[in-house]
Amino acid sequence: MVDSYTNVSVDKIIAEFKDVKSGLLPALHAIDEKYKVIPEEALVKLSQVFNIPVSQIYGVATFYAKFAVNQRGKNVIRFCESAPCHIAGAAELVAAFEKQLGIKAGETTLDGKFTLEFCQCVGMCQEAPVFTINQQPYFNVSIEEIPEILARF
Amino acid sequence: MSLAKEQRIVLNNYDKINPASIDEYIAQGGYQALKKALTMSSAAIIDELKASGLRGRGGAGFPTWLKWSFTAPIEADQKYIVCNADEGEPGTYKDRLIMDKDPYRLIEALTIAGYTLGATKGYIYVRGEYPQSQQSLNTAITGTKAAGMMGKNILGSGFDFDLEVFSGAFAFVCGEETAIIESIEGKRGEPRIRPPYPGTVGLWGKPTVINNVETLANIPAILNNGGKWFASIGAVKYPGTKIMTLSGDVVNKTFVEVPTDTTLYDIIYGFGGGVTGGDFLAVQVGGNSGGVLPESLLNTPIDFDSMMAAGGSLGTGAVFVINDKRDLLDVVKNMAHFFTEESCGKCTPCREGCQRLYDFMVKVCDGKATVKDLKIANGLARVMNKSALCGLGQAAPTPVQTAIKFFGNKFEEKLLQNS
Numbered sequence: 001m002v003d004s005y006t007n008v009s010v011d012k013i014i015a016e017f018k019d020v021k022s023g024l025l026p027a028l029h030a031i032d033e034k035y036k037v038i039p040e041e042a043l044v045k046l047s048q049v050f051n052i053p054v055s056q057i058y059g060v061a062t063f064y065a066k067f068a069v070n071q072r073g074k075n076v077i078r079f080c081e082s083a084p085c086h087i088a089g090a091a092e093l094v095a096a097f098e099k100q101l102g103i104k105a106g107e108t109t110l111d112g113k114f115t116l117e118f119c120q121c122v123g124m125c126q127e128a129p130v131f132t133i134n135q136q137p138y139f140n141v142s143i144e145e146i147p148e149i150l151a152r153f
Numbered sequence: 154m155s156l157a158k159e160q161r162i163v164l165n166n167y168d169k170i171n172p173a174s175i176d177e178y179i180a181q182g183g184y185q186a187l188k189k190a191l192t193m194s195s196a197a198i199i200d201e202l203k204a205s206g207l208r209g210r211g212g213a214g215f216p217t218w219l220k221w222s223f224t225a226p227i228e229a230d231q232k233y234i235v236c237n238a239d240e241g242e243p244g245t246y247k248d249r250l251i252m253d254k255d256p257y258r259l260i261e262a263l264t265i266a267g268y269t270l271g272a273t274k275g276y277i278y279v280r281g282e283y284p285q286s287q288q289s290l291n292t293a294i295t296g297t298k299a300a301g302m303m304g305k306n307i308l309g310s311g312f313d314f315d316l317e318v319f320s321g322a323f324a325f326v327c328g329e330e331t332a333i334i335e336s337i338e339g340k341r342g343e344p345r346i347r348p349p350y351p352g353t354v355g356l357w358g359k360p361t362v363i364n365n366v367e368t369l370a371n372i373p374a375i376l377n378n379g380g381k382w383f384a385s386i387g388a389v390k391y392p393g394t395k396i397m398t399l400s401g402d403v404v405n406k407t408f409v410e411v412p413t414d415t416t417l418y419d420i421i422y423g424f425g426g427g428v429t430g431g432d433f434l435a436v437q438v439g440g441n442s443g444g445v446l447p448e449s450l451l452n453t454p455i456d457f458d459s460m461m462a463a464g465g466s467l468g469t470g471a472v473f474v475i476n477d478k479r480d481l482l483d484v485v486k487n488m489a490h491f492f493t494e495e496s497c498g499k500c501t502p503c504r505e506g507c508q509r510l511y512d513f514m515v516k517v518c519d520g521k522a523t524v525k526d527l528k529i530a531n532g533l534a535r536v537m538n539k540s541a542l543c544g545l546g547q548a549a550p551t552p553v554q555t556a557i558k559f560f561g562n563k564f565e566e567k568l569l570q571n572s
Contacts, residue, residue: 022276022337024339025319025320026319026335028322029281052339056340060339060340060341062343063324063497064281064322064323064324064342065316065324066281066323067322071498081490082487082491083243083244083441083473083487083488083491084400084473086484110465114516115533117324119282120241120243120325121242121243121244121245121441122282123245123280123283125243125244125245125246125398125406125471125473126398126399126400126406126407127406128400
C-alpha cells in the first residue's frame, strides 16, 4: 500500500539510518518501500541528514532502477526483457498487459493502481518468461490468466 | 547420452536440509571448517587455498589465494570482506541456489575469510531482485549469532566478526567489485579507476577483499578435505566444480554442479536433455557478456582457460541454448540492447560503444547495414575490449563480436549488397 507522504514519517524513516555508515541506500530502500517514490522533500531531507549535496542524492536515487523520483502506481509490474525471456515470448506478454491496462510500458494507469516497466534478468530463467509484481515473480503465465492476476490487486 | 556425472560441493546440502536450521547445517558437518580454521594461521589457510587451486567463480577466474594474500598481511585499523551476491548476468541463478538453500555455508565461508584476512566486518551485497535470498541470509545470520559463532570472541578464539546483508537496487554494474564498494558507500554504482586495487584501498579506503558467492561456498569443503582433494577434481588449471544454469531452447531448464572438465556437449545434451523446438544453432555461455558459440565448440570443457582458448568464456556458468528456428541476429540485438540499459555511463567507450553496437544490430536486422558498418562495428568492439574502464564495458561487445566471428554468414545474408 502506498501511504500518503508526510514530512514527519519521512523524517522518522531517515532518522533510523542517520548514524549508519552505509545508511543512504538502506534509507532510500525504506522510503521506496513505503511510498513507491523518493519524493523531492525526502531528497532534501536526506541531503541535510547525511550532509551530502542534494544533486548527489538525486544522482544516486536516479542511478538505481529500483528507485523512482516520479510517482509510480501502487503496484509495479516489471517484465524481464533479457534474452532468455525474450525468446520465451516476453514481448507477447507485455503487449497483452498493455492492452489489458490500456497503457504502454513505462506508464501508470490513470487510477494509479499499476505501473508497467521493463527490467533485466531477475534470475528466474528456468521458467521464462518472467515478470514480477511488487517483486513477487510470476512464471509461465498464459495471456488468458492476466485478467485474473490483475484482479487480485 | 552422457557419462558425465554431477558432483555437488557447494550444493551438497541442496534440498537435504532446512536452510533456516543451523542444527541441520551442523549435522551435515557445518562449522567444522571454521573450527579448524580458527586453530590455523592466516598463512596456513592461504597455503591450503593455494594448494586447492580455487579460482573465482564470478567470471574473472582470479586465484582466490592470491587475492587473499595481498590483503592478509596488511596492517590496518579496519579491513573488510565483501561477498558479491549481485548476480545479474541473464541466464544465471547459481548464487541464488546457494543463498536460498544453504545460507550457513556462505556465512561460515565469510567468517573464515574474515579470520584469514583480519577483517572484522563483512557485507553480503545481494541484488535487490532477490528479497528471498536476503531474508534467508538474515535468518542465518541471526541463527549464527545465537549459536555464538558470530560477534565477539568467536568460539573463544579472540576473533570478532560481524556480517551484514546489504541490498542492491537493480543495477547490473554493481556486480563489478569496485561498483559494489561505491554502492555500499551510498554512491552511484560506478566502477573505480584502478590502481589502487580494493585489496589495498577498498571500502571507505580500507583494504577490502571481494569474492563471489560460489567461490566462497567452496572454502569450507576445501578446509575440511584439504586443498589436494579439491585440486584433483575437474580441470587441472581451474579445478573443482562449477554450477551451470541452463535456459533457452533446452529440454531441462535446470542447474547442475559438475567437475570443470565436463564438456558443453555433456551439459546441453546430457544434463540438459538436448535442444527443444528445433536443432542446435548456438549457445551463449557465461551470461549476456559471454560468447555466442557454434556447434563445433561443444566439445570444449567448461573450465575457464579452455573456454577462453575456444573464443568464449565460462563467465558465470549460464548456458543459454538457441535453436535453429530462432532469428539469431534478433537475439544478438537483444543482447546488445541489455548493455545500453546497464552501462553506468562513467567511461566513454562503454557509454557510447554499447549504444552504437546496438544501433549496428538494429541496422543489421533491418537489412540496412553495409560491409563498412560491419568493419566499423568490429573496430569499435576492439576499442571497447581494450579501453573500457571495467569488465562490463570490456565484455559488452562479446555477443556481437562472437556472433560475427562464428555466424558471419548470418550477417552477410542481411548486409546490403554492393555496399
